Amino acid sequence: MAIASIIQTLVAHDVEFIVVGGMAAVLQGAPVHTIDLDIVYALTESNIRQLALALTELGAVFRDDPRRIVPNRTHLQSRGHKLLQTTAGPLDVLATIESNTTFEDLLPDCAWLEVDGARFRVLSLPRLIVVKEQLNRAKDQAMLVLLRATLDEVQKRRP
């Protein structure tokens, strides 16, 4: 399974990352469809080294760039979004989200999930809702409705 194999590769290389965006919503039960995986990663030197190794294994190149540029450590040190294509599917590698929110900033708002034995962090539904509320784009507003409804159903299930 392609998306799972990206996650498993990141976990196997001990990359510190948080799944955000639509896939984080799906993984927590929101009925949304998305085809890419968005992650926020820790900007430490050791993590960038591990992430670069994982991306090499995944055959990652910058998407929509005919030169097929391979992301290197300098790219990964930058704060911009790296929109990549891997052999297992699209992968958006984000140093920050919102205005300048980092991996460390998001840690208190994460849940742990497991897929095929790989354990990893996802941004919690309440925090995903906050992120989407700050983005005034039509696609985010549409997802917001689904995220709020999912959180409502999750809360109903709690004892």
Add this chain to the structure above:
Amino acid sequence: MSPAAIDQAPSEHPQSDISRSAVGSFAEGDAHQVYDSAGVDRSLIRWMLSLTPSERLQHVQGTIDLVRDVRPVPNGNR
């Protein structure tokens, strides 16, 4: 209405029945209503929540694979 009944009679929940009084909410006592006031199909959410994260991912991956593999049928072969 029970979840089983929802599965058996999806056509009995037209969106026109939705209360528009508050976005994303239900009228009191409608815990198993399918569509909420924002038009969200809560039965889909309840089904997703019944799955494990791996199963949710498999569902999305299945959709991606279907979209990737689907091909148009030439007119002469219909």
